[in-house]
Amino acid sequence: MALPVPGSEIAGAEVPVGGDAPAPRATSRLRRAIRGNRKATVGAAILLLIIFVAVFPGLLAPDSPSAAVYAQDASPSSAHLLGTTQLGQDVLSQLIWSTRQTLFVTLLVSVIATFLSMIVGVTAAYVGGLTDRVITVIIDVFLILPVLPLLILLAAYLPPGVTSLTIVLCITSWAFQARQLRSQGLSLRNRDFLVSARVRGERGLYIVLREIVPTMTSLLVASFLSLAVYVVGFAASLQFLGLGNSGQLMWGTMLYNANQGAALESGNVWWALAPGAAVALLGASFALLNYAFDEIGNPALRRIRRRRRARPTA
Amino acid sequence: MRYLAKRGGLFLITLWAALTVNFAIPRFMPGNEAAAVLATFRNVNPAAVHALDLEFGVNVHQNIVQSYLQYFGNSLTGSFGYTAQGVPVLHQIVSTVPWTLGLVGVTTVIAFVIGTVAGILSAWWRGGRLDALLPPMLFIVSTVPVFFIGLLLIYLFAIKLNWLPFSSNYDLGATPSFSLSFIWDVIKHALLPAFSLVVVTAGLWVYSMRNNMVTTISEDYVKMGRAKGLSSMRVMFDYAARNAILPNLTGFAMQLGYVLGGAIVIEYLFSYPGVGYLFYTATTDHDLPLMQGLFLFYTLAVLICVLLADLVTAAIDPRTREA
Amino acid sequence: MPDPLLEVDGLTIEYLTDAADVRAVEDVSFSVGAGEFVGVVGESGCGKSTMLFGVAQLLSPPGEVTAGRVIFRGQDMVKLSAGELRHMRWRDYSVVMQSAMNALNPMKSIAAQFKDALQAHEKLSSAEIHERSARVLEMVGIDPAHLKSFPHQLSGGMRQRAMIAMALLFTPQLVMMDEPTSALDVVAQRSLMSKIRELQATLGFAVIFVTHDMHVVSRYCDRVLVMYAGQVVESAATENIFERPMHPYSRGLIDAFPTVTGPRRELVGIPGSPPDLAEPMSGCRFQPRCPVAMPVCAEVEPELYAVDSSEVRCLLYTDVDRLERRADG
Numbered sequence: 001m002a003l004p005v006p007g008s009e010i011a012g013a014e015v016p017v018g019g020d021a022p023a024p025r026a027t028s029r030l031r032r033a034i035r036g037n038r039k040a041t042v043g044a045a046i047l048l049l050i051i052f053v054a055v056f057p058g059l060l061a062p063d064s065p066s067a068a069v070y071a072q073d074a075s076p077s078s079a080h081l082l083g084t085t086q087l088g089q090d091v092l093s094q095l096i097w098s099t100r101q102t103l104f105v106t107l108l109v110s111v112i113a114t115f116l117s118m119i120v121g122v123t124a125a126y127v128g129g130l131t132d133r134v135i136t137v138i139i140d141v142f143l144i145l146p147v148l149p150l151l152i153l154l155a156a157y158l159p160p161g162v163t164s165l166t167i168v169l170c171i172t173s174w175a176f177q178a179r180q181l182r183s184q185g186l187s188l189r190n191r192d193f194l195v196s197a198r199v200r201g202e203r204g205l206y207i208v209l210r211e212i213v214p215t216m217t218s219l220l221v222a223s224f225l226s227l228a229v230y231v232v233g234f235a236a237s238l239q240f241l242g243l244g245n246s247g248q249l250m251w252g253t254m255l256y257n258a259n260q261g262a263a264l265e266s267g268n269v270w271w272a273l274a275p276g277a278a279v280a281l282l283g284a285s286f287a288l289l290n291y292a293f294d295e296i297g298n299p300a301l302r303r304i305r306r307r308r309r310a311r312p313t314a
Numbered sequence: 315m316r317y318l319a320k321r322g323g324l325f326l327i328t329l330w331a332a333l334t335v336n337f338a339i340p341r342f343m344p345g346n347e348a349a350a351v352l353a354t355f356r357n358v359n360p361a362a363v364h365a366l367d368l369e370f371g372v373n374v375h376q377n378i379v380q381s382y383l384q385y386f387g388n389s390l391t392g393s394f395g396y397t398a399q400g401v402p403v404l405h406q407i408v409s410t411v412p413w414t415l416g417l418v419g420v421t422t423v424i425a426f427v428i429g430t431v432a433g434i435l436s437a438w439w440r441g442g443r444l445d446a447l448l449p450p451m452l453f454i455v456s457t458v459p460v461f462f463i464g465l466l467l468i469y470l471f472a473i474k475l476n477w478l479p480f481s482s483n484y485d486l487g488a489t490p491s492f493s494l495s496f497i498w499d500v501i502k503h504a505l506l507p508a509f510s511l512v513v514v515t516a517g518l519w520v521y522s523m524r525n526n527m528v529t530t531i532s533e534d535y536v537k538m539g540r541a542k543g544l545s546s547m548r549v550m551f552d553y554a555a556r557n558a559i560l561p562n563l564t565g566f567a568m569q570l571g572y573v574l575g576g577a578i579v580i581e582y583l584f585s586y587p588g589v590g591y592l593f594y595t596a597t598t599d600h601d602l603p604l605m606q607g608l609f610l611f612y613t614l615a616v617l618i619c620v621l622l623a624d625l626v627t628a629a630i631d632p633r634t635r636e637a
Numbered sequence: 638m639p640d641p642l643l644e645v646d647g648l649t650i651e652y653l654t655d656a657a658d659v660r661a662v663e664d665v666s667f668s669v670g671a672g673e674f675v676g677v678v679g680e681s682g683c684g685k686s687t688m689l690f691g692v693a694q695l696l697s698p699p700g701e702v703t704a705g706r707v708i709f710r711g712q713d714m715v716k717l718s719a720g721e722l723r724h725m726r727w728r729d730y731s732v733v734m735q736s737a738m739n740a741l742n743p744m745k746s747i748a749a750q751f752k753d754a755l756q757a758h759e760k761l762s763s764a765e766i767h768e769r770s771a772r773v774l775e776m777v778g779i780d781p782a783h784l785k786s787f788p789h790q791l792s793g794g795m796r797q798r799a800m801i802a803m804a805l806l807f808t809p810q811l812v813m814m815d816e817p818t819s820a821l822d823v824v825a826q827r828s829l830m831s832k833i834r835e836l837q838a839t840l841g842f843a844v845i846f847v848t849h850d851m852h853v854v855s856r857y858c859d860r861v862l863v864m865y866a867g868q869v870v871e872s873a874a875t876e877n878i879f880e881r882p883m884h885p886y887s888r889g890l891i892d893a894f895p896t897v898t899g900p901r902r903e904l905v906g907i908p909g910s911p912p913d914l915a916e917p918m919s920g921c922r923f924q925p926r927c928p929v930a931m932p933v934c935a936e937v938e939p940e941l942y943a944v945d946s947s948e949v950r951c952l953l954y955t956d957v958d959r960l961e962r963r964a965d966g
Contacts, residue, residue: 141324
């Protein structure tokens with residue numbers, strides 16, 4: 001599932017589940033698949049670029065992001081490719097230096113939330129019975145609760161900053177893929193290789209970690225990717241609304257400052273559009289990778305080569 | 315029927331969870347935030363201050379369980395406290411809802427139609443240009459945060475071209491009336507926010523609709539429809555689309571929470587005085603009761619829509635109707 | 638000999654995908670006379686269903702007819718436009734699929750599904766529609782009260798019959814059936830088959846019957862086509878196939894099915910598995926599994942050779958020396 005349609009899970013729709021055997025060496029296949037699929041290549045390229053900028057901001061940024069020494073609200077020029085902020089800071093430098101924190105929060109939250117989803121989902125599947133039913137209800141409740149309102153409510157009353165941001169995002173995201181992971185856990189429960197592990201006398205935790213999790217890798221990666229798309233957007237939205245720490249260097253806070261500084265009206269367009277575009281780009285890269293991942297995993301969704309002009313399908 | 319009963323149970327539990335979150339927040343709020351809230355209300359009216367005291371559990375001779383139950387009782391009777399301006403929360407929300415209802419309601423319907431048709435057509439003409447261009451495009455667009463679309467639109471249409479306004483829901487000097495010029499004014503102000511919402515929502519819908527259609531199209535009964543010599547249109551809508559939409563309805567209702575969240579951001583961006591903007595100002599005002607009331611409102615809205623979707627699905631799908 | 642009702646000539650069907658082109662059906666030729674009951678047998682994956690849907694012009698992308706002709710009522714169906722084909726569909730030929738649970742639209746009542754088929758081709762009043770629908774249901778032994786029912790409300794056997802009734806709405810000359818009894822239990826199968834035979838006798842339509850069940854074939858079919866790896870390997874009258882199977886594969890098929898009467902004998906399967914159609918093949922496709930293969934079989938691909946009233950694709954029935962000389966020279 002690329003775009004999450006959490007409701008369809010609750011409604012009882014079936015989830016396409018992964019393979020029949022423990023995951024084989026998939027890395028070479030993965031690399032080949034990425035190169036072969038255009039969406040994946042573009043997505044991966046964008047993501048790698050962003051990671052590079054995050055890791056080496058000093059190499060690329062012409063200025064220090066906080067040096068408020070330049071002409072205020074300047075339009076783009078050769079000295080300041082994206083103009084300056086209301087306080088006279090170089091927008092481009094700010095953008096570059098904000099990459100690290102933004103990417104860090106996105107990845108951290110996505111990893112934690114995916115991990116939590118997996119623990120909950122697999123536990124529910126493996127333990128079964130009443131525990132399973134209770135967990136499922138909890139998951140469903142979290143899936144129905146509207147995310148941004150909950151985020152706002154929580155974030156408004158925690159001290160503004162990256163830690164709070166991470167915490168509230170994790171709280172609202174952990175349930176995201178829990179249903180899918182539980183489904184796969186259920187279907188794996190009685191697979192031959194697991195039964196043989198039980199028969200060999202392996203303990204539950206071993207089975208979970210060494211047998212189940214590797215098989216679920218593809219679903220975990222898909223979950224991570226689709227979650228990341230939304231984390232990027234929600235984090236930026238929260239900060240845009242002013243619930244982050246406006247002093248911190250993140251794309252969302254740049255957007256907040258730009259909006260407060262009436263960037264668009266005063267002609268200082270890039271101050272607002274550049275971080276927005278950056279957020280969009282990061283989200284799009286995850287989305288592309290996710291879309292491609294879906295197609296690689298589910299051949300029915302792939303592009304069909306056409307010999308003649310398009311004909312009706314059925 | 316039993317399914318609906320189970321769903322009803324889930325909804326009640328969700329409502330209870332929302333109420334509990336509301337109750338828990340003031341109780342667990344860090345000290346300085348609590349102080350900020352109380353400061354906002356200090357000079358308003360005694361009833362508001364008293365209600366707040368109850369929420370924070372200060373100056374009240376009750377244990378936490380009693381407070382919890384009382385909070386519940388209050389919520390059930392519709393008394394959600396007062397806003398920072400001294401207006402009853404319920405009243406404030408109800409008077410603001412129509413603007414958001416109009417905006418989100420209309421855009422959701424439009425997005426549904428566009429998304430459904432685009433999804434159906436692109437799946438039907440698989441491999442054609444529509445299928446190559448549309449779903450990836452709309453998919454990307456739907457993953458882009460909605461405020462970016464809004465920003466772009468503001469820049470393009472409001473500032474550069476100066477065609478449309480980008481702030482508020484009608485011109486500052488105008489007086490509300492049912493005159494044509496006022497209505498046109500309202501529409502003009504709603505166009506950009508509406509367009510932003512439509513673009514994002516339709517994108518969400520296209521993707522899942524297309525995938526559903528692709529699966530449905532490979533079903534035998536669609537082939538049978540073709541075999542019977544029915545027209546292509548007929549097979550596409552009556553046999554494929556009709557069966558493909560159904561499982562999606564509930565999923566779409568579930569995504570309404572996401573759409574409503576997007577509406578909050580859009581209303582903030584465009585200073586459109588709907589419920590979302592109210593939520594934003596409540597945040598800056600430290601207006602806790604209003605925020606809690608709004609959170610409840612949003613939860614209820616999503617629940618109602620999901621319930622409706624369930625009912626419609628049950629009504630349309632003959633398999634759920636037993637003789 | 639009167640003109641055949643349907644003539645398939647050199648039909649080739651391929652799946653054209655980004656990865657590879659797979660030739661699911663290769664150079665299939667046969668004809669069906671009016672009122673004939675022709676069976677098509679073969680193991681899973683031999684291409685019989687694909688061939689059937691290819692003939693019916695019901696392939697879905699990426700499947701396509703890439704060569705051959707299908708002459709029906711004097712026209713080559715492969716060359717017809719969608720509009721012209723639609724004219725013929727259901728009126729001149731109809732299709733019955735394997736599982737009625739999947740083939741009937743779960744959201745429409747039986748009456749509605751009959752109705753849209755009728756209305757697609759004729760202008761009828763609702764009374765006429767109802768009357769016609771009730772009549773075909775009675776023909777297959779279903780109470781017309783079930784017109785109001787939805788597919789999931791009928792039993793498996795009834796659903797299958799309803800599908801057959803639907804196929805007979807316009808009493809077409811040809812009905813193509815893809816394993817219509819496979820989803821049923823043995824008793825229901827028998828009941829359905831005798832009903833089909835009875836209807837065929839009354840209404841006089843021809844049947845192409847795809848199945849893997851040799852018993853059904855032996856009881857009901859006039860002629861049999863045996864398919865293997867996308868090709869027709871033997872085509873003969875039923876008695877001939879069962880009493881004197883010519884192709885080693887046909888022989889293997891017949892030997893694999895026990896009879897209730899007759900002497901007890903050891904059941905022999907056919908070892909090995911069918912070839913991968915995506916890989917290029919040389920020589921006879923059955924050769925790797927053939928118990929009587931000759932060295933030349935690996936090199937020369939046999940054609941369909943006529944032997945009396947039958948046809949067989951096996952080098953045993955041709956002058957091998959002549960072939961070898963041609964290959965060398």
